[in-house]
Amino acid sequence: MLSDFAPILVFLAVCVAFGAGVQALASWFGPRRPSAAKDLPYECGIVPVESARRRFSVSFYVTAMLFIIFDVESIFLLPWATIVRQLKVFGVVEMGVFIAALLIGLIYVWAKGALRWD
Amino acid sequence: MTGIIWVAGGLAALSALGVVFSPQPLYSALSLVLSIGALAVIFLVLNAQFLFVVQLIVYAGAVMVLFVFIIALLSPDREERFRVDARFAIGVTFAVGVTVAMLLAARNGITFNGNGFRAQQIGQASDPYHGFAFDQSDNGLVNTAGNVQSVGGQLFTTFLLPFEITSMLLLVSAIGAVYLTRRRRDPNAPVRRERALAREPQLEEDRIEVEVR
Amino acid sequence: MTASANFPYLLALAAFLFSVGALGVLIRRNPIVVFMCIELMLNAVNIVFVSYGRFLNSEEGQVFAFMVIVVAAAEVVVGLALITQVFRVGRELDIDDLDELNE
Numbered sequence: 001m002l003s004d005f006a007p008i009l010v011f012l013a014v015c016v017a018f019g020a021g022v023q024a025l026a027s028w029f030g031p032r033r034p035s036a037a038k039d040l041p042y043e044c045g046i047v048p049v050e051s052a053r054r055r056f057s058v059s060f061y062v063t064a065m066l067f068i069i070f071d072v073e074s075i076f077l078l079p080w081a082t083i084v085r086q087l088k089v090f091g092v093v094e095m096g097v098f099i100a101a102l103l104i105g106l107i108y109v110w111a112k113g114a115l116r117w118d
Numbered sequence: 119m120t121g122i123i124w125v126a127g128g129l130a131a132l133s134a135l136g137v138v139f140s141p142q143p144l145y146s147a148l149s150l151v152l153s154i155g156a157l158a159v160i161f162l163v164l165n166a167q168f169l170f171v172v173q174l175i176v177y178a179g180a181v182m183v184l185f186v187f188i189i190a191l192l193s194p195d196r197e198e199r200f201r202v203d204a205r206f207a208i209g210v211t212f213a214v215g216v217t218v219a220m221l222l223a224a225r226n227g228i229t230f231n232g233n234g235f236r237a238q239q240i241g242q243a244s245d246p247y248h249g250f251a252f253d254q255s256d257n258g259l260v261n262t263a264g265n266v267q268s269v270g271g272q273l274f275t276t277f278l279l280p281f282e283i284t285s286m287l288l289l290v291s292a293i294g295a296v297y298l299t300r301r302r303r304d305p306n307a308p309v310r311r312e313r314a315l316a317r318e319p320q321l322e323e324d325r326i327e328v329e330v331r
Numbered sequence: 332m333t334a335s336a337n338f339p340y341l342l343a344l345a346a347f348l349f350s351v352g353a354l355g356v357l358i359r360r361n362p363i364v365v366f367m368c369i370e371l372m373l374n375a376v377n378i379v380f381v382s383y384g385r386f387l388n389s390e391e392g393q394v395f396a397f398m399v400i401v402v403a404a405a406e407v408v409v410g411l412a413l414i415t416q417v418f419r420v421g422r423e424l425d426i427d428d429l430d431e432l433n434e
Binding site (some may be wrong): 075 | 412
Binding site (some may be wrong): 123127130131134135137138143146147150153154157160161164165166168169172173176177180181184185188189191192199200201202205206208209210212213216217219220221223224225265268269272273276277280284287288290291292294295298299 | 339340341342343344346347348349350351352353354355357358359360361363364366367368370371374377378381382384385390391393394396397398400401402403404405406407408409411412413414415416418
């Protein structure tokens with residue numbers, strides 16, 4: 001029931017309170033001497049040369065897209081796993097058909113080279 | 119419980135306004151994440167624990183990451199002017215009208231009985247909402263077996279055909295998306311790159327990302 | 332605590348989210364944001380499914396909402412891939428410019 005989720009709420013409250021509290025304490029007690037060099041984004045000590053607002057490679061998109069497809073597939077596996085004992089052979093067969101269809105997709109994606117990163 | 123619904127609902131409504139009225143696409147995406155999280159909390163209050171998890175994992179976790187990637191891919195910094203024309207007027211009128219009508223209907227009470235839904239005026243019944251009493255004595259039928267099991271039981275028996283069709287849908291979307299985004303060498307690609315470079319000469323240095331693969 | 336009074340207000344919230352999403356589809360020019368507004372409308376429908384399922388004490392509403400989420404994920408994958416393709420043809424990201432299919 002809903003009260004079972006009260007620990008999550010407490011956890012969230014503690015997280016927010018801790019994060020905000022540490023920030024507030026640091027801003028109250030810490031010394032503050034700003035300079036131009038301190039405002040630069042830190043990149044392993046290297047001075048940044050160009051804007052960070054540049055276009056990303058499409059490889060990121062392809063990877064995220066494949067992640068969604070197989071994420072949804074694994075979400076289907078979660079309720080199936082809780083009741084597979086009651087469903088018996090029927091459940092195994094229907095999930096087998098489901099996974100076989102997505103396996104075809106995986107093979108296609110693999111053959112097209114969308115899993116390679118370059 | 120009532121308070122949680124009101125807080126989460128208000129948060130969802132405010133962040134929905136943020137989605138529509140943020141000039142930057144990235145702020146719209148972040149507002150949508152907030153709205154989706156608030157709706158997940160409402161699902162939790164409504165005894166849909168499985169949907170709570172699915173909403174967070176699939177929507178807030180995966181779909182929104184895809185949105186953020188596509189924003190980073192296509193429009194890194196782009197402000198937008200809204201259309202202010204007849205469509206704006208129609209849309210605002212529609213939104214305000216529907217919301218006000220539904221809120222008025224909710225305040226006046228809509229009851230449900232065997233004959234269907236019926237609006238009721240205030241004061242006719244001592245409790246105009248009696249028809250809506252959620253089953254508070256136990257957790258109701260929904261949770262007798264545990265939410266994930268009961269939803270899964272429906273999904274894998276009664277809704278077997280939609281479940282299997284979903285696999286076909288996912289297969290088609292995987293193939294379609296890979297087909298659409300795969301790199302290909304078509305003859306007009308250089309022309310296109312030159313056009314982009316002529317429009318924005320500063321793209322010269324990161325030409326690799328711009329060129330059509 | 333009576334949660335009973337909340338049910339019609341949940342429907343009102345869903346109506347609000349749906350109509351705000353429709354407003355966004357009408358007034359935004361960026362196709363990515365238009366997609367986000369469509370997601371907002373789908374989420375509004377999910378609230379209706381889940382709250383009716385709660386009200387009628389049936390889990391079928393949750394199954395339908397689950398299906399809506401899955402279909403929305405598939406739709407987003409294909410739709411955003413289409414947007415990348417349209418962008419590569421060398422146009423600005425403006426939905427009003429995408430009227431080439433009319434001709």
